[in-house]
Amino acid sequence: MDRCVVLVDAGYVLGAAASLLAGEPGRSRIAVDHPVLIGALRERAEEETGLPLLRIYWFDAAIDRRPAPEHRRLRVLPRVTVRLGALTRAEGRWVQKGVDAAMHAELSELARNHACADVVLVTGDGDLLPGVASAKEHGVAVHLWALEAADGDFNQSEELVGEADERRVLDRAWIERWARPREPVTPVTAVAPVAVLPAPPRPRAAAAAAAAAAPAPLRVIPTPKDLAGRTPVPVVPPAAALGGPVLRWSSDRGWLDRADTATAADALPTLDRLTTAAQRWADREEDLTSVGGDPQEVGQVFARRWLDRLGPADRPALLWTDHPRIPHRLDGELLRYAARFGLLAHKEDQIDEQDRYAIREGFWKELAARVPDTRQPQGALEDS
Structure with missing residues (x-):
C-alpha cells in the first residue's frame, strides 16, 4: 500500500x-x-x-x-x-x-x-x-x-x-x-518571616522605614525546611509570641505546626465538592488533550478550575492570610490531581520534591493573577 x-x-x-x-x-x-x-x-x-x-x-x-x-x-x-x-x-x-x-x-x-x-x-x-x-x-x-x-x-x-x-x-x-x-525551582533559604496576624497601625514615618528595609517579595514557594528555620515575628499580645516554625505544610513528612492551625481558608470547599458530573467529563477531556503536564501548569489549571467554581470573588482572598500554606484538604487534592500527570512519582530513585514546590507555585501564580493581594495590613500607612 x-x-x-x-x-x-x-x-x-x-x-x-x-x-x-x-x-x-x-x-x-x-x-x-x-x-x-x-x-x-x-x-x-x-x-x-x-x-x-x-x-x-x-x-x-x-x-x-x-x-x-x-x-x-x-x-x-x-x-x-x-x-x-x-x-x-x-x-x-x-x-x-x-x-x-x-x-x-x-x-x-x-x-x-x-x-x-x-x-x-x-x-x-x-x-x-x-x-x-x-x-x-x-x-x-x-x-x-x-x-x-x-x-x-x-x-x-x-x-x-x-x-x-x-x-x-x-x-x-x-x-x-x-x-x-524544565527550569529547576530553587528553594528559598533566607526570607523574611510571614506574620500570622496583621501588624497594628504605625506612624507613617515608621511604616516607610520598615517598607524600605523589607526584603523583596517571595518569588518561589519555600520548602518545609525553609519554614522550619524561620524565626517568627511576635504577635499581639507579646505573650503569645511563638518559638519554632510559624506555618504548617500538611502534605509533607514532618508537619510544621503553627499557632492557629484552623483558619477561615480551611473552611473553603474543595474542587471535588464544586464540580458536577458534566464538568468532570470536560475536565478529563481537557487533561487528555490540552494540559501538558508541566508542574507549574498543572498547579495553575487546578487553581483556575477551583476559582471559576468557587463563587463570591472575596472568598479566595482568605488564602493570602496563610500564604504560602494551602489549606490541608485543598493541598491534598491538588497533589492527587498532579499525580495523574506522573508528577510526584519516583524519579531516579527519589521522590521529586521540586515538583511539589513548582505545583504549589503554579497554584499561587494563578491566584495572584485573579485575586488582589490582601496581605498588606490596611492600617499600615495610617498616622497613629
Missing part, C-alpha cells in the same frame, strides 16, 4: 532530547508537548516519504503495563497507537522490558501484510536489525531517523544505520518545537 508508518521508541526519543536540551538523559528533565511532537513526526514523515501517513506507533514502558497520563493523552490523538512494555526495577534502576520485541513484531507484521510502502523508525537500538532486514525483504523501504546527539557524535547502533535505506538526523531546532528543559 502507498502509505507510510512511523514507529517511535519513546525511551530513545525523550532520552536523546533530554540529553541535548537539559544535559541529562532523564525524561523528567524536559517538558514535552506531545500533540506538537506527533504533528511534527507526521509532517516530516509525509514530506520525507512523499506518502500519506497510515499511523504512528508509540512504543514505551509503564509499571505493570498500566498507561501513564502521557500515554492516555497520546492514545486519543488521531492516527496514534500506543504499545506498552513493562517497566521494572533491576539493581536499583528502572529498566524497560518488551519494548524492542514489540517494535520488532509490529515492523515484521506491517511488512508481511504489505500494510505500507515505507516505514520510519525513530530509534537507536540495534536489536531491531533483524526486523529491518525482514521488512526490506518484503519490499518495504526503511527510513531511520536519529535525534541530534548532545556530544555531536552518533546515538544509534552502527549496524542499524548500515542496514537502513535512508537516514536522517533531526536537529535541535526540530526538537525545540516540542520539548524544552
